[in-house]
Amino acid sequence: MAGEPRRQRRFIFDDYSIEEVPIVERYGLYNVFLTLSASFGAIAVLFAGGVLGGGLNFTNAIIAVMVGNIILSIIGALSGVIGAYSGLSTYVGWRLPFGRVGGKLLGFALITITTGIGWFAVESWFFGVVMNEIYPNNPFFSVWAAALWGGALMILSTYIGYRALSFLSYFILPQHVWLIAVGLFLAISLHGGWGAVWTAVPKSHMSLADAITATVGLYIAGSLIAPDITRFAKRPRDSVVAWVLHMFVFYPFLILGAVAIVLLTGSVIITEDMLKLGMGLGILLIIVLGQWIINTVNLYSGSLSFTNAIPIRRDYSSIIVGIIGTLLAAYWGYTAGASLAPFESFITVLGSLLPAAGGSVFAEFFIVKPYLEGVKNPFERFKLIPGKEYPELNLTGILSFAAGALAGFFLTVGIAAINAILVAFIVHVILAYAFKRTEIKYELGKYVYMGGVVK
Known part of the structure; x- marks a missing residue:
């Protein structure tokens, strides 16, 4: 396979x-740096910044973001390097x-339902809402119609796969950086300069602990599913460097x-602030391109999880999962006024279990395989060899995941996601030993x- 020409494969989009x-x-x-940076949370990061700016002064915001960055850099680097190896x-x-059955069930519940269908539907609906606000009297931009054609564009990108994500990243990352730079320049120029930023007082109060928790929570899912992108890295160190660079350059x-x-303009909704600064076209670009790639990643991860659970080609699974999510988004748009709160709560609860799975995976790769099973070569630790037998269910992983999930839900100190990772990691090692x-047995x-082989 090493001498095989690029893209000369059975399924070009699989x-x-x-x-x-x-x-x-x-x-x-x-390439990996740009794809990671453009794929994970561009518009969500801007809105998160708005939330922090509404409750923290600039000094405390820097502290919260830097502490959160250190935590996320470690988690994402560990997760990403597993994918690269x-x-x-x-x-x-x-x-x-977890075993094949355990991995299928957890992947389907935590990713296909939450990200591939759930958040894809929510983000497509939100895309329709925003497009309707920009063009309120055009039927083509009604909430349900925009959700339909917007969802279709995202399905098309996901159908193509990593190459589409890679291609889009070359345009979307520079565009987001440029737009926030212009917005920052305008805000500083019109509202008193950098001195005003450092002395600005937020409208409400957020504790530093809550701000760090929010910063970590924003990116924790992306950190743990980084292998979906970093498996395309030529060298494991590239995945680590790409992740850490994007966390300390792009994200902050x-x-x-x-x-x-x-802090300078007063509204916690960043898009409203940019509109006040006269960046109407910039807002449109942020929403259209930002939502496009973020939701493409949602669906891409969902399609990979779906294919792992059900034997169907990934390009086909992206269409199936995407259509379900798009129809949900269009339905919400058509019924205008239906609350999404119960559904969002449901998929948030499922998604909050993901860190526990990450703790079990870290323990298996970094402790169990090299020290308890003697697989020192990291390229061999998660190697699946065609024709070899593997377990359907691994109780070590299932039980450690359960322990981590319970810790994430019920421990009242610390950051829930980190509690889940640490408890699952420790329990996994103890049980394996x-x-x-x-x-x-x-x-x-x-x-x-x-x-x-996909049938």
């Missing part, structure tokens, strides 16, 4: 959904700590730029891995 990405299909540091998507990699500039604009020492059932 994106190696259930097999390792070959080296000839991988990309360098610059294995070449596997997040959910196929989960077959090692956008979120702190938004904080400064909010105990099961191996006592020779208790913890791997149930067997299946033969068939590589990239």
Whole structure:
């Protein structure tokens, strides 16, 4: 496979959904950096900056963002390097700590339902709402119609796969950086300069602990599903450098730029502030392109998870999952006024379980495989070999995930996501050691891995 020409594959749009990405299909540091930076939370980061600016002065906002960045850089680097070493998507990699059935069920519940269908639908609906606000009297831009054609564009991008994400990132990342830079320049010029930023008093109060929690919570899901992108990195160190760079260059500039604009202009909704500054076209570009790539990533991860759970090509699964999400968004738009709060609460609860899964995965890759099973070579730790038998269910992973999820929900100190990761990690290591020492059977059932065969 090493000598295979680029893209000369059975399924040109399948994106190696259930097999390792070959080296000839991988990309360098610059491409991975741009794709990560453009894919994770561009418009969400701006709105998060608005929230921080509404409750923190600029000094405390810097502290909150930097502390959150350190935490997220560690988690994303650990997660991303697993993807680069294995070449596997997040959910196929989960077959090692959870077993095939366990990985399928967790991936389907935590990603296909929450991200691929749930948040894809919410973001498509939001896209329709904003387009309708910009063009209120045009039927083509009614909420339900804009949700339909907007969702269709996002499905098309996801159908193509990583190449579409990579292509879009070359345009969307520079556009977001340029727009926030222009907004910041205008705000500073019109509202008293940098001195006004440092002395501005927020309208409300947010504790530093809550701000750090919010900063971490904004990006924790992206940190844990980073392998969906970093599996395309040529070298594992590229995935680490790309993630850390985007966390300390791209992320702080956008979120702190938004904080400064909010502190100077007064509204916690960053798009309203930019409209006040005369950036009407800029707002349209942020919404259209930002929502496009963010929701493409939502659906892309959902399609990978769906393919891992159900034997269907990834490009086909992106259409199925995307259509369900788009129809939901159009329905909400058509019924105008129906509250999304119960649905958002449901998918938020499911999504909050993701950090526990991350803790189990980290424990399996960094502790269990090298120190308890003797697999020192990191390229071999999450290696799935065609024709070899693997367990259907791994009790170590399932039980440690459950412990981490309970800790995330019920521990009242610290950051919930970090509690879930740490508890799942510790319990996974303890259980793996105990099961191996006592020779208790913890791997149930067997299946033969068939590589990239998708029926």
